[in-house]
Amino acid sequence: MRAINRLSAKGAAALPAGKHADGGGLWLVKDAVAHGKWVLRVTIYGKRREMGLGQFPTVSLAKARKRAEEARALVRDGIDPIKDRERKRRDAKRAMHLLREVAADCFESRKAELKGDGHAGRWFSPLEIHVLPKLGNLPVTEVDQKDIRDCLSPIWHTKASTAEKALQRLGLCLKHAAALGLEVDLQATAKARALLGKQRHEVVNIPALPWRDVPAFYASLNEGTATHSALRLLILTGVRSFPLRNLHENQISGNVWTVPGEAMKGRKGATSDYRIPLSAEAMRILDRAYRHARDGFLFPSARKGVISDATMARMMERRGMKARPHGFRSSLRDWLAEATDAPHEVAEACLGHVTDGAV
Incomplete structure (x- = not known):
């Protein structure tokens, strides 16, 4: 019998379940008359390995023989055809740019x-x-x-x-x-x-406490905890939650708080810092906060890091309030518009907003 190419296309289709050699290490392994797989047995680096070449009859006898010969050529060059195929698959996946x-x-x-x-x-x-x-x-x-x-x-x-x-x-x-x-x-x-299509959902603004009700709420924050002190300073300065919660003692010089430019939302690519003059009341809050500072941060959480925005929000929620900490910026803006004669540019600057001009 011939050493290789023992099978024929018509004969392979009629073979029963079992292992059938085509020669040269190529086998057709059938689990049923109509289904099977092609397997090539090779010896590389003294170790015998089996390499799958595809499913039968999807992969024809001619294609299986071609794949087998390509693998044998790699073996003759001292290359493991299985590892070579895995490497090519990895390279192809990387080239896809998922x-x-x-x-x-x-x-x-x-x-x-x-x-x-x-x-x-x-x-x-x-x-x-x-x-x-x-x-x-x-x-x-x-x-x-x-x-x-x-x-x-x-x-x-x-x-x-x-x-x-x-x-x-x-x-x-x-x-x-x-x-x-x-x-x-x-x-x-x-x-x-x-x-x-057009979205049906309407964006709901963060609930804010009417500015006339802010003084009473401020007075109720009298426990001296990190949460109460943080909320008081948030109300007094009108800053966002992130820079306030991450307030570090090295940002305070005299009665000025310098917020790093990168911490200010809306100041994309900012190189200049944002300076906030601190009132006498704000300085009193800071004096108390220094006593509870940890690693230089004035509003530490109970466990590690700094207090979260959710901590302040939950405190207000427990009091049955719909308003949230971020809403105090809106309260401040309304107060500036309704109770003061501050120019638009000044009011916006108080909130750290970038107005039309660079000045």
Whole structure:
């Protein structure tokens, strides 16, 4: 009998279940008359191995023989054909530029312009939670408006703000991919928006306490705890929660609090810091806070780090209040507009907002 090419295409189809040699280490292993798999037995580095060459009859006898000969050629050159195939698969996967990988690279490149280098996760989380589980393993070049529509439609109306952020950041990822030289559809997110339609959800502003009720609430914060002191200073200064909760003693000089520019929302790429003059009452709060400071932070949490925004919010919630800490900025802005003659630019500056002009 011939040493190789023992089988014929017609004969292979009629063979019963079992192992059937074609020669040269190539075997047809059938589990039924109509189904089986091709296996090549090779010896590499003195060790015998079996290499799958595909399913029968999807892979024909001719194709199996071709694959077997390519593997034998590698063995003759001292190359393990199984490891070589695995390496090629890994290389091919890397060359695909999956959306998951492009998104991570895009996030990495934008960290410098995000508050705290994006460590809070707010920039990446809409993608990580709502997009990448469904589309992350797609090559970015294959992502189209239908994929995006199907991915975001479950939250388009129920979590409108999050869906909007996910769509916007996905658009940035596609631009990043284009900058890498990949052929992507830069209009995919705009087309997806057209398919998704107008959102029914209305954005609800964070509840704020009417400014006339603020003094009474302020007076009730009299326990001297980190939470009470933080809320008092939040009300007096009108800053956002993040810079206040992360207030460090090295940011205070005399009666001026200097907030690092990168900690101020709305000051993208800011190089200048934000200086806040402190009133006598604010200084008294700081004097008490210094006593409970930990690692230089004036408002530490009970366990580690600093107090969270949720801690202050829950305290207000326990009192049956709908208002939340961030709402005190709105209370301050209303007071400036209704009870003072402060110019618009001054009122906006009090809140750390960037107005029309550089001045």
